[in-house]
Amino acid sequence: MILLCGIPSEPPMARVLARVEQLGLPHLFFNQRHFKSAHIAYELRGGTLTGTLVLEGREYALEDIRGVYTRLMDEQLLPELRGESPGSEAHRHCARLHEVLRSWCELAPCRVVNRNRPMESNASKPYQAQLIRESGFLIPETLITNDPEQVLDFRERKGRIVFKSISGVRSIVRQLQEEDLTRLHRIRWCPVQFQEFIDGTNIRVHVVGNEVFATAITTDVTDYRYARKQGASHLEFEPVELPEELAERCVCLAATLELPLAGIDLKRDSEGRVFCFEVNPSPAFSYFEENAGQPISEAIARYLWWGAAESRNRRDDR
Structure with a gap:
């Protein structure tokens, strides 16, 4: 089964949940706001990881989980903890629950989108830039x-x-x-x-396993993510097909960073050169689904269940 972890109303999570349900894939949802009734425990013995997850009073074997999609918010900000003293039982249980869940995600043999350790490459832009350059991309x-x-x-x-x-x-x-x-x-x-400053066309590339979804963004402001705040008079999204070599390089970059899901920010200048700015390890892809019709959430659902190669083959057969 698939395990989804986060807040069900959060847009990217809501879209993946909807696609998982549409595909009829067995799944569980750990709603962080229901932490009081959730429990998780595991042990690693002889190279085998076993454990149990309790959600809404039902117990599930962790060994049955074949894919995890996680977008956990900071548990200390959950509304259910407002008014609770920092040392309360609710605080302690919530903190321990999330700590064990995150550590299990690092060890679990199933597909995890994305594990915490690889996501840390984005904590230092200079460090990540070195990895981007080593992967063959130009950087400003x-x-x-x-x-x-x-x-x-x-x-x-x-x-x-x-x-x-x-x-x-x-x-x-x-x-x-x-x-x-x-x-x-x-x-x-x-x-x-x-x-x-690189003058040209912004391209956001979402990599899911070995699938690539590229969107060209044209606007008259510097940062299209904050177009409204920066007073944009024009903002347009268009799905584009990347040259095969560039698409493969994006897949390789995501794989190098150990990110099954990655949002890669590119810019193509007037001379056709492509620069890479950064790689987002937890992209809010719903923005691009809504504005460019990119089927990213479906790709994530398929990747969690079938894996990279199988997911692409099933998509090509449709």
């Missing part, structure tokens, strides 16, 4: 510094530059404008990543 010329003078020199050389966080915390990508220079001294307290 980058400066990471807390020295305002270096930023000014970099801007003088490149003309247009953007800045963003170097951590895994999502930040809005912005172009460095004249009005930003008056507060540039603030970076002395925290290094910031600056990159040359």
Whole structure:
């Protein structure tokens, strides 16, 4: 069976759940908000992992789970814990439950989308950029510094530059404008990543196993994810077919990062060069399903049940 972990109303999770049900695949749902009635325990003995999961009063063998899709929110923010003291039984049970669930996901022999350890590559953008370059992608010329003078020199050389966080915390990508220079001294307290601005077409590639779903995004703002906030007058999504070599390179990059599901941010410039900015290990793909009709949630459901090769063959036979 398939195990889904998270909040059922959260858009990406809701879409995967709907596809799993449409395909008639046996499944369980661990709703984080129902943590009080959930229990999990496992043991590893002689190389064999066994255990049980209790949901809504029913017990299931962990060995029967063949695929896991997890989008767990920070359990400390669950509404059911509001008003509970930090040391309460509810807090302790919730924390322990999630700790054991996450550790089981790291060890489980089934397919897990995605395991925690590989997802940590996104916690450091500079580290991930090295892995991206080693996979054969171009990356924009980058400066990471807390020295305002270096930023000014970099801007003088490149003309247009953007800045963003170097951590895994999502930040809005912005172009460095004249009005930003008056507060540039603030970076002395925290290094910031600056990159040359690449003019061209944004392409978000979702990799699911060995399937590739590419979407071209055209807009008049720097960061299409925050188009409305940045005052975009134009935002358009279009499914596109990547050249075979580029599609294969995206699959290889996701595999190198050990991510069965990955959101890869590319940009193709006027000369046809393709740059890679980063790889999102927990992409909110529902945005692209809604705006470009990409069947990503169905691919995830098929991958969880049939695996990569079988999933592609079944899709090709349809």
